[in-house]
Amino acid sequence: MSINIGIPKEQVLSPSLSSTPQLTINREATIDLDSSNAFEGPEKLLEVWFAPSPEALPFGTQADGLKSVSTEAWKEMLDLVHCKILSIVESEHVDAYLLSESSMFVFPHKLVLKTCGTTTLLWGLHRMLEIALTYAGFPHHPGSLVKDASSSAAAPYRVFYSRKNFLYPDQQKGPHRSWGDEVRFLDRLFLNGSAYMIGKMNGDHWYLYITGPNMQLTPPQTPDNEETPATETQFSNSPDRFVETSVTGYNGEVDETLEILMTDLDEQNAKQFYLDHASAVAGGRFMENARNARNDAISNLGTIPEQKEDFALPGPKIPVGCCSSNVSELKSSEHSKIHSGPSPATPEESGLTFPEELTTEGHALGTVVSEACGLSGIYPKEKYPDARIDAYLFTPCGFSANGVIPVPATDEAKEKAGASTDPLSTHYFTVHVTPESQCSYASFETNVPARTCGRTAAEIVQQVVRIFRPGRFSVTLFEANNVGRNKKAKKGGKAMECIQGYRRVDRIVHDLDGYDLIFRYYERDDWKGGAPRLGEISF
Numbered sequence: 001m002s003i004n005i006g007i008p009k010e011q012v013l014s015p016s017l018s019s020t021p022q023l024t025i026n027r028e029a030t031i032d033l034d035s036s037n038a039f040e041g042p043e044k045l046l047e048v049w050f051a052p053s054p055e056a057l058p059f060g061t062q063a064d065g066l067k068s069v070s071t072e073a074w075k076e077m078l079d080l081v082h083c084k085i086l087s088i089v090e091s092e093h094v095d096a097y098l099l100s101e102s103s104m105f106v107f108p109h110k111l112v113l114k115t116c117g118t119t120t121l122l123w124g125l126h127r128m129l130e131i132a133l134t135y136a137g138f139p140h141h142p143g144s145l146v147k148d149a150s151s152s153a154a155a156p157y158r159v160f161y162s163r164k165n166f167l168y169p170d171q172q173k174g175p176h177r178s179w180g181d182e183v184r185f186l187d188r189l190f191l192n193g194s195a196y197m198i199g200k201m202n203g204d205h206w207y208l209y210i211t212g213p214n215m216q217l218t219p220p221q222t223p224d225n226e227e228t229p230a231t232e233t234q235f236s237n238s239p240d241r242f243v244e245t246s247v248t249g250y251n252g253e254v255d256e257t258l259e260i261l262m263t264d265l266d267e268q269n270a271k272q273f274y275l276d277h278a279s280a281v282a283g284g285r286f287m288e289n290a291r292n293a294r295n296d297a298i299s300n301l302g303t304i305p306e307q308k309e310d311f312a313l314p315g316p317k318i319p320v321g322c323c324s325s326n327v328s329e330l331k332s333s334e335h336s337k338i339h340s341g342p343s344p345a346t347p348e349e350s351g352l353t354f355p356e357e358l359t360t361e362g363h364a365l366g367t368v369v370s371e372a373c374g375l376s377g378i379y380p381k382e383k384y385p386d387a388r389i390d391a392y393l394f395t396p397c398g399f400s401a402n403g404v405i406p407v408p409a410t411d412e413a414k415e416k417a418g419a420s421t422d423p424l425s426t427h428y429f430t431v432h433v434t435p436e437s438q439c440s441y442a443s444f445e446t447n448v449p450a451r452t453c454g455r456t457a458a459e460i461v462q463q464v465v466r467i468f469r470p471g472r473f474s475v476t477l478f479e480a481n482n483v484g485r486n487k488k489a490k491k492g493g494k495a496m497e498c499i500q501g502y503r504r505v506d507r508i509v510h511d512l513d514g515y516d517l518i519f520r521y522y523e524r525d526d527w528k529g530g531a532p533r534l535g536e537i538s539f
């Protein structure tokens with residue numbers, strides 16, 4: 001394994017030369033991360049498209065589109081959002097950024113940014129549009145976005161912004177203090193956006209702001225004190241409002257996003273995401289490997305005298321605190337010796353001393369957690385041999401993970417491509433966990449199409465909630481309209497009514513200009529926690 005130290009700041013991260021994702025760890029940003037305080041787990045989610053697909057980039061755009069943008073440019077944008085890059089997994093089709101507060105995914109034609117806590121996600125939106133123009137060459141919109149006549153920005157193809165109702169809305173900053181403020185902020189940028197509140201006002205609900213395809217940016221306002229009325233939020237808590245439409249999926253695949261938002265996690269299950277528990281699991285696995293190595297040695301060399309050892313973890317503890325803005329990076333084509341599961345201990349390890357990276361990196365213990373809790377089995381290596389999980393365990397608790405899932409080409413696709421073994425496409429999943437009982441929350445999101453992985457959305461949901469065992473959770477399935485899709489959706493929906501151990505409380509269906517949105521809300525059969533703690537109930 002080779003590690004390149006000190007990547008120049010101006011270097012552009014190039015796409016991987018192979019189909020295997022590449023890992024970059026920003027070690028300085030992992031120093032002093034601390035999750036001790038009560039935390040706003042529910043994320044703000046922004047998806048900005050600059051073209052309908054990677055194959056449809058506008059003329060004059062960089063060949064790799066947004067993937068050609070340097071890491072430094074993204075860091076500058078993320079500074080406005082108030083989060084840092086912990087590590088990056090690069091692949092042919094998507095680059096996955098694990099952040100101090102959630103995740104970012106960069107495709108050639110779109111960017112997905114998901115941030116939690118009190119981050120100011122929308123403050124980074126204007127800069128994203130400028131970066132798309134300046135660094136990636138997407139078509140520009142001359143003039144000002146927000147009363148700044150010197151600015152220019154790329155015009156997005158489409159924009160989606162969504163979030164669950166906050167638990168601690170009073171702690172939010174900037175445009176995120178209320179849904180109404182967020183809608184007004186977005187209206188200042190985009191023409192003809194639509195705002196929705198889906199679910200019960202006096203229960204868990206979900207907000208969405210969406211623009212139509214090929215939307216326009218809002219022209220500059222002239223009088224400085226003139227306020228434009230915000231787009232009226234449309235309410236929906238009625239079932240099955242389903243309109244027949246037909247939109248062709250991109251790349252021969254249906255554009256699809258599944259998001260599971262979970263609260264009131266089972267306290268026993270939540271212990272998996274605490275540092276002390278993960279350290280014990282890691283120590284137990286290492287000692288098991290060491291014992292196996294000792295037994296092998298005994299069988300080959302004869303009796304070995306017993307040694308009384310102190311098996312406590314030696315070396316420095318995992319760092320605590322907040323992120324540094326000075327970034328230096330280490331890049332490697334493989335994890336820094338992180339084991340993906342039990343394996344025979346090497347002779348160097350047989351002395352029962354723990355590898356240094358196991359005691360100094362949240363990434364190492366994050367890998368232990370993703371294996372132990374079952375997360376790595378959602379898209380298993382047996383089916384996705386080039387899949388890569390980049391995970392991080394925070395101090396004293398909290399967990400984040402990005403998964404990059406290259407989907408192997410089908411036999412039919414290989415035949416068309418001349419027996420190429422390159423992946424047909426690459427998708428992602430992301431998981432974020434706040435395990436403290438007073439604010440427990442976990443989210444799972446993926447864009448791996450159900451028909452590609454050969455599993456239904458209900459099977460994925462069942463596996464995820466088994467890991468966390470939440471008291472209640474909501475599921476949103478966003479899928480591009482497609483010929484014959486409605487019939488399939490209704491058939492697949494029957495399985496979603498029967499998530500083992502849970503009862504479905506709400507089901508709401510929307511047609512949203514080329515997309516079907518299905519929202520469901522569940523409570524555990526034995527749940528006795530009372531009404532949801534809403535935090536935010538109006539705007």
